[in-house]
Amino acid sequence: MRRLISLTILLCVCAAAPAAGDVVHLRNGESVEGSVSREGDKVIVTRPDGSRLTVAEGEIDRIEETETAAGAAPDTPELEPADDAADAKLELVLEKLRADSDRELNRAFAEFKAAGERAVPGLVAALKTAGADERLRAARALAEIASSSANETLRSAMADDDPRVRAEAARALGAIGSSENQPALIAAMLDDKNDDVRVAAATSLCRINGAFSIPFLVSMLSDPVLRSTVEQGLLKADNPCTASFLVPPLNSADPDTRKSAAVLLTASARASHVSMLMNLVKDKEHRRLAQAVLARLRSRKEYAVPLSITLLGDEETARTAGLFLRRAAAKDLGEDPAQWRAWWNSTIPCRIHVVPFGLVSRELVRKVAAAIQGEFKVPVAIAKPELPIPAGCRFENGQHNADAFLDVLDEYSRRNPDAMRVIGVTEADLGLPGSGYYFSPARPGGPVVVSSWRLRASESITTFQRTCIQAIHALAYSLHLPPCAVDECPYSDVFVAEDLDAKKPCGCKDCAGRIAWLIGVQRALAAWDPNAVDMFESTTVWSRGGPVLMQAAIVCEMWNEKDKAAGYWRRFVEGETDPLLAVLMKKRLELVGL
Numbered sequence: 001m002r003r004l005i006s007l008t009i010l011l012c013v014c015a016a017a018p019a020a021g022d023v024v025h026l027r028n029g030e031s032v033e034g035s036v037s038r039e040g041d042k043v044i045v046t047r048p049d050g051s052r053l054t055v056a057e058g059e060i061d062r063i064e065e066t067e068t069a070a071g072a073a074p075d076t077p078e079l080e081p082a083d084d085a086a087d088a089k090l091e092l093v094l095e096k097l098r099a100d101s102d103r104e105l106n107r108a109f110a111e112f113k114a115a116g117e118r119a120v121p122g123l124v125a126a127l128k129t130a131g132a133d134e135r136l137r138a139a140r141a142l143a144e145i146a147s148s149s150a151n152e153t154l155r156s157a158m159a160d161d162d163p164r165v166r167a168e169a170a171r172a173l174g175a176i177g178s179s180e181n182q183p184a185l186i187a188a189m190l191d192d193k194n195d196d197v198r199v200a201a202a203t204s205l206c207r208i209n210g211a212f213s214i215p216f217l218v219s220m221l222s223d224p225v226l227r228s229t230v231e232q233g234l235l236k237a238d239n240p241c242t243a244s245f246l247v248p249p250l251n252s253a254d255p256d257t258r259k260s261a262a263v264l265l266t267a268s269a270r271a272s273h274v275s276m277l278m279n280l281v282k283d284k285e286h287r288r289l290a291q292a293v294l295a296r297l298r299s300r301k302e303y304a305v306p307l308s309i310t311l312l313g314d315e316e317t318a319r320t321a322g323l324f325l326r327r328a329a330a331k332d333l334g335e336d337p338a339q340w341r342a343w344w345n346s347t348i349p350c351r352i353h354v355v356p357f358g359l360v361s362r363e364l365v366r367k368v369a370a371a372i373q374g375e376f377k378v379p380v381a382i383a384k385p386e387l388p389i390p391a392g393c394r395f396e397n398g399q400h401n402a403d404a405f406l407d408v409l410d411e412y413s414r415r416n417p418d419a420m421r422v423i424g425v426t427e428a429d430l431g432l433p434g435s436g437y438y439f440s441p442a443r444p445g446g447p448v449v450v451s452s453w454r455l456r457a458s459e460s461i462t463t464f465q466r467t468c469i470q471a472i473h474a475l476a477y478s479l480h481l482p483p484c485a486v487d488e489c490p491y492s493d494v495f496v497a498e499d500l501d502a503k504k505p506c507g508c509k510d511c512a513g514r515i516a517w518l519i520g521v522q523r524a525l526a527a528w529d530p531n532a533v534d535m536f537e538s539t540t541v542w543s544r545g546g547p548v549l550m551q552a553a554i555v556c557e558m559w560n561e562k563d564k565a566a567g568y569w570r571r572f573v574e575g576e577t578d579p580l581l582a583v584l585m586k587k588r589l590e591l592v593g594l
């Protein structure tokens, strides 16, 4: 019912927008409408809501002068194509997939890739119905496009009779990279009869790099068929949980397995593995390796301090650790690790990054950044220059696939280690495959992207206010703040754009306290502070169910707290009905030794 209301209101909002004069078409395929004026080599577009956009002349493809511009851009999704139209489309796709020469085929793949999201339905149909060769090629084309709208069909293709199709589907699932594809890929890696399929599945799991898969991948180090694939893949993935699972392969009877495990431990250990490494130092077999890994960690800037603080507590290492810390801090805070930890946590560069996407009002971006800084009390950086709208992510109804934006932001956070959270800002309409529109899609514990498209009002100031409140609402969600019951609090539920007009730009007293705590947890995690584990665990008491349980499990694994992690994984999976996931969970606990 609420959804119905929201659509009606949205249609009214759209109809109320006054007709604009011109449409400016940009070289990157975007367009913007409004009245156009020039300032030097810049073109200023004043949009119907009064907001202004500045565009460099060089970015413009053409300017279309029209009186009916507003009417020419339909907001309503296109109607479902009639059946015969879908059939005709499938025929066309199959014709391209049946290309005789490599050259023709490569041209077809390039065409599919350029069409992006629009090519997916036809290829999905081909993967379900056509002959083996066409199915294989359809899977390859879907790997090129890498859209999450093909996830379900590709997962079904993991049961295809032809192993070539299964391997290609596994590759495509890795190229898409959604974490929900992990169970199907793990099952294939463990049990498929064909080695090519197993290798493809392992490669894709390393690409997805999800915490759920890591113990399965590590256990494959003992398999000669998969060993080198997994070793290389895990090295590249550099997952903070990998080292926690390496003790069993380090003790394997097989020298090749031990060697791979040693390579991975050296490369992937973090400051959080210090207690595990100290145990290994006591073990005659592994003493030299563990010492070498500790020395390597201490030589890395981001780990040297937190590691030395932990080593202050150990009789053997306290003296050299103290010396190092006094030199690094240029002051003496004594023997108490807590004092040093407080100092170190306060020096960690921890910022929220605001990333503009495509053609977006700079004023809006600045306002969002200011709202975030004011509410979260964390320095905010605005990424420059803005990122392009991801290519080929446009659905047939004109919406953009939000997953593509979130993937770009995930990659952006990996490149910016000082980013505690990343939030994209766009004016593009966002949706997910088969599920309507979103104001601000987010990955819990990960990036957020807020779109002003569905929040537009007749006055730009209202649009901006709504977008700012929606931005802090979504960021708080990604930090695991539970929803609030106070209507005027920005952290209570938002169903339609107008709900935002009743909200204040700052949280109620309860929410403000929780946000300060959640930011503190993020700081502790960034500082490799062992208290982060307890701090994160205590948020599970009042925070949202599934996502926070999964994050808690991951944090516990990062710190080698396997029993605690197993408890969270169990609780996380209890809410799941997927029988495959239940089987894999049991197996995962066995691998960890529980």
Ligand SMILES: [Zn+2]
Pocket (backbone or CB within 6 Å): 484, 485, 486, 489, 490, 491, 492, 507, 508, 509, 510, 511, 512
């Ligand atoms: Zn509140």
